[in-house]
Every structure is written in structure tokens, then in C-alpha cells.
Amino acid sequence: MADTLRQDTFVEFDHVQKSYDGETLVVKDLNLSMPKGEFLTMLGPSGSGKTTCLMMLAGFETATHGEIRLDGREINNIPPHKRGIGMVFQSYALFPHMTVAENLAFPLEVRGIGKSEREKQVKDALDMVQMGSFGSRRPAQLSGGQQQRIALARALVFRPELVLMDEPLGALDKQLREHMQFEITRLAHELGITTVYVTHDQTEALTMSDRVAVFDDGRIQQLAPPDELYEAPQNSFVAQFIGENNTLDGVIKEVNGGRALVQLDDGSLVDAKPVNVSKVGERTRVSIRPERVEFDMSRLEDGAHTLKADVLEFIYMGDIFRTRLRVAGNDDFVVKTRNAPDQVRLTPGTQIEIGWNADDCRALDAT
């Protein structure tokens, strides 16, 4: 996979490190290559180094070590205005003293594009984000969503090949955010732009991206397409950060090919798939998604281990039921079931038996 990407690499971070104070590294040895046209999201908690990476790519921060390449060209020493990268800011950064049209014309103007051509391109860009009639307004007269569209149009109007977005939807309400997520991905794919998108919202990352880079502690913890990220997290951090997740701590008892037998801290045994643990006796944290837990033991394979669970709480959420259980000493073990006609509604206070397919339960590092 790495080799096929290498051939048409467009953006590349090569052993990039960044430190602000000379004592701690904010970005530790970042390696990343993106092909042209990809929509890549940098996802991570605040302080994980994702925004710093974006700023280095835009040219507002310099890499302390390593090379950043754009289309095969090293750009470490190229000032931001010569990089030709479009950028959408979290605060939109629409110039308040200019009208919407003047805002959009600005990048064209500094590139020395003639007036009539400029007007045409501004109009096209406004139409592209369905804001054609707003050219003479001031940014302050627009709603948050409208400002967002204008910021997007301004970043795209000079037709950059690479667009960076720094949490652009952070200030919008939920409904508008979902709409804009769709809008942005549609535009990015239609125009064939390479996009680097920074967010701390995992839903946003999963729904929009071709690939997601999960950042933590200055490193990429996992770089994978959304489905792989959700279904096959490579370590505990990713498993916990992406989606909801139940964890149980224990020790590896047996490893047999793609299977591991894990003894939980209360003595019970479960089956799991070893991911980044291999040795017998190693501590591990098994991780299982709430929707992959089975109540119906007949649907498990023969000889599968099961666990006793106390039902603590049953929450009716419309489309799904959410049941909180106590499993192996963990009070926050959540199970989600679809609201189907034949689905059992569990009563708090009862004890049930649960189990899962070994492939759905991943034995990860115990951090």
C-alpha cells in the first residue's frame, strides 16, 4: 500500500519534528504521504499536534526537523504566500472591512488578475457555494453558516490544488454542521482538490474522509480509512477515541494463531483477537463495540466463552436500546441493540449471559 502511494505522492511529511520551547516535542517524527485528490482528516484531542502539522504545511510554523514536500518540492523555506495553498480557518477570518465579493477577489487581486476576469471568477465561486446574491454584503451581515460558505469559496477561488481546513465547522450548530460536511466533501471531490482537514470531532472525520490520521501525543496513532479505523483499531487509544467502546482488562492466557484466550481480572475467560499483543502472560485490554455484543448464545460459535452480566439500566432511545451492564467488575459496559419487533427489552436487576465472536473483540495494549 505504501509503495503504490509513493508513486503519486502529492503532500509528504518526512520525519518532521516540531518543538516550540526546545524542551518538548509537539510533533514527534511525523511521516505521512498523501496522493493527489485525497481527503485526509487529522483527528485527535486538543494538544495532540494536529493543528501544528497543518500550520507547518501552510507555512505559518517552521518544522524544527525534517522535510515537508508538496508535489515533490521541498517547501520548508517557501513563505506561505508562495505556497499556493488554500486555507479555511476556524474563525473563518473573513476580512470585516471588505464586502463578500472583495474578500473573494482578494487572492485574485494579489495575483494580478485583471478586473473582468476577477469578477467572473468571484461570481463562479459564489455560485459554487450557492451564495451568488450575497456579493455586496459585509461578513458581519451573514450568519455563521453563510460565513463558512464564503470562507470556503475564498479558499477555493484561486484554484489551489491543496486546501487546508482547520476545524472549519466547529462554530456551527449540529444540523448545519452535518449539512456543511456533505457540502465540503462534495466540492472537494467535484473539484478534485487534495484536502487536509483538521478536527477533533470523530463523526466528522469518519463521514467525510478518504483516510483519517488519528493523532495523539505528537504521533499518528493510526492512519486508515474510516471503516478500518472503526472496526480494526490498532491500539487502545484509537479504539477508545473512535466511537463507543467497552474495555476489559486482563492477562493473555493462550495465543493460538489468530485467537487469544484472555483471563480477565475477575478470573473469567474471554476469546479475543490479538492485535498488538503476542506474548502469553502480557497484560492486555480487550475492546468490544457495544453493537457487537450478543445475548443469543445460539449465534455464537461452539465453545465460545461467555460472561455473566447484571443489567443495571435500560435506556430507550427510539431507534436503539442502550443497556448498561456490569460485566467482570466494569459498571459501564454498554450494549446497543436495534429496536426490532423481536428484540428483548432487558429489565434492570436481572442477570443475563453475554458473549461475542472472537473477531469482534480485539486484544490491545494495556495503557
Add this chain to the structure above:
Amino acid sequence: MADATADIIQSQPQKLTTKDGKPLKAALAASQSRAKRKAFFLVLPLLAFMVLTFVMPIVQMLHQSVYNPGFTIHEDVISKEQTPIMVNLRDWFDENPRGTEPDETAYAAIVQDLIVLRELRAQGQAGTRINYERSGSRSLFTKSARRAPRMEAPFKQALLEIDEEWGDPELWAAMRDASSAYTPNFYLAAIDLTRTDDGSVERVNENRALYVNLFQRTLFLSVLITFLTFVLAYPIAHLLATLPLRYSNLLMIFVLLPFWTSLLVRTTSWMVLLQSQGVLNDAMVGTGILADENRIQMMYNQTGTIVAMTHILLPFMVLPLYSVMRPINPSYVRAARSLGATSWTAFRRIYFPQTVPGIGAGALLVFILAVGYYITPALVGGADGQLISNLIAFHMQKSLNWSLAAALASILLAGILILYWLYDRLIGIDNLKLG
């Protein structure tokens, strides 16, 4: 709000009332009037204070600038009794048009008036009033009044015997002007104009012209000082606005430090620095940059005024600039840079326009303060570093020509109001950001 309520009421077929039948409108007015009255009583002390200490003096100044009763009414110092003076002469002026050669009746009127002046001991006051227009007139009046009771007809000859001046048409023109208490002459004098014998207005003799020149200099120096404070303050304010808070707070203390020191101390410390035996000159001589005999004159001239006033007024420029720069999000400039602008273009097109309200406020503030500045030019300005306010003070304290001082001050006030109006038209007073 009130309009909206009115609309609703009008659109209703019958009048809305409260539960106990009172018309809603009246009830609303009653309930609001209580709150309004309360608010009014709260601001009343301030209002009274402002009227007493601000509005009244200005009104009085404006009045004084066109009204001077020195030649028309005498007020007794103790009894406060007011007596009209120079009544006979005024009658003669009323009967004879401007330019009439003064005849015997005119001189007789003067002698009669001089006798009254002597009785009232008002000859000095009347003489002073004429002295404003024509120097030497005060002694003419005192000396003539002393001898008036013993004079006999023909009075023209008698008066001319005391002093030839009595035949001077200029004196007669001055007396005619002074014989009415209300006169625009102080304004004429304040812009270096005078009335000729026949009543037409002309420029005063070149070597007596003073005020227009001084107004021009005041204007020029104020503009220059405003510009200098702007040039110095802009980078400081930018630094203050972009530094991390703990450093910017420290720097802010340095900016505000001058406010905690007396203005007089700051001015005198500039004297210590700038004088020819002062710190700066000593340092330059000491390091061999200057020869001892070539010490630079940096004080008692315009340089002194400019340097000291620029320093003293600097915080008034820094603070408004800082207050507009602080909330400017750094992402604006970043956005401009990412859109392809060089750092200079980003500054010129994006950053600078957003600081204009602060520049306007700072410039207006510094300019208005500079135009009326008094103590610093008085101390370090020397002869050619004086501003118009120094001359106003001179007329208030030394020459005691309060009407001229008031006229000068009124012109200054009018100038500032015009400037304020222009600012409102060009930039808009709503954009003013002081902090």
C-alpha cells in the same frame, strides 16, 4: 419599542386597558415615568456639576468675547451699583456718523464724561478699554480726568493742550467702537484685523500681526506632534497587542507610568535632559560627538516643545491603538498570507484598515489636547515654541484683556468643533474606539 406598542394599540378597534380599566398607554407612561424620574435624579448631581463647571464657563466665555462694558458701565467694587459712563460722548456718536470730524460739542461731551469718571474713580477702567486698541490711552485718560474739572471752553483746545493725542482720528475710532458694550472687534483683533477710521476692516500692520501666525503655528505643531505620536505609538501598540499577556502587561505599565507622574515633573525632566548643560548635550560632548562650544540648543525653541509634547501625549495615542489592535484576530493576516499576499500587502490591505478607528480616535485625542496645550510650551517652548494657549494665558493674567482672551479661546473651540464634525463626516464618530 414605544412605536411598536403604539402600532398595536392603533390596530386594535377599542383602546386596550389594564385590569382596573386604566388606558394601557397611560399606565405604561406612568410606570416608565417613575423609572425615568429615578434615573434623572441619579444623574442630577453630575448634570448640575457639568452645567456649573463646564457649560456656564463656556457660555460666559462666548459672551465675554463679544461683550466688554469697560467704556459703558462702571460697577462699584463695594456696592455693586452700576452707573452708565461716557453717556454724553455716546450721544454725540449716535448723532454723528462715523468719519465725522469731532467738533467742539464732542470735546465738551468728553470733558463732561471725564468729570463723571473722576467722581466714580473709573478713568482707569475706561482708559484700559481704549488701551486694548491703542496703547498709551490709559495714561491719557487718567491724566485728562485729573484736570477735567478745571477746564474751560473751548474744550477742544483745552484737551489738545493736555495731549495732542486727543486730535488723533484713531483714538476717536477706538472710542466709537468701545462706546457700545457689544462689539465684534475682539474677534477682529484675534485674527489680526482692525477697523480703520471710516469703519472698514483691514489687516493690522505687519509687525503687529501675531495671532494668525500663532494659530498657524499651533495648528502645524499639533499636526506634527499628532503625526509623531502616531509613528511612535503604532509599533508599540502592535507589540502590546501581540505579546503574550505577562509581557504586554509589563510593557503596558511602562506606557502608563507617565500618567502616575505629575505633568510638571515630566516637563521639567525634559528640561534636565534637553538644556545646553543638560544630560543629552553632556553625553554628546563627553563621547566626543560634539565640541563643547557647539552644544545644541534643544530647548526654549520649537524642538523643545515638539519633543516634550510628543512624549507627554504618546500614551493618548498608544491606548486607543492598542484597544483596536488587541481584538484583531491574527488569523486575518494569516488568511491574507495564505491567499497569496506578501506580508506588506497583508499589513496594508488587511491589518491597517482594521486599525483605522483607533488611529482616528488617537489622532483626534492627541490633536485636541495638543491644540490647547499650555504648561509644556510655557516651560520649554521659549519664544518660537509658544502656542496660542500661552497667549490666551497672557491676556488672562498679564494684559487683563479678557475679551480678547475669550475671543481667541472661542476661535480655538470653534476650530476643534469643526474638526470633530469633519471627523464624524469622514470616519464616523461611532467608529471612535478609546478603550
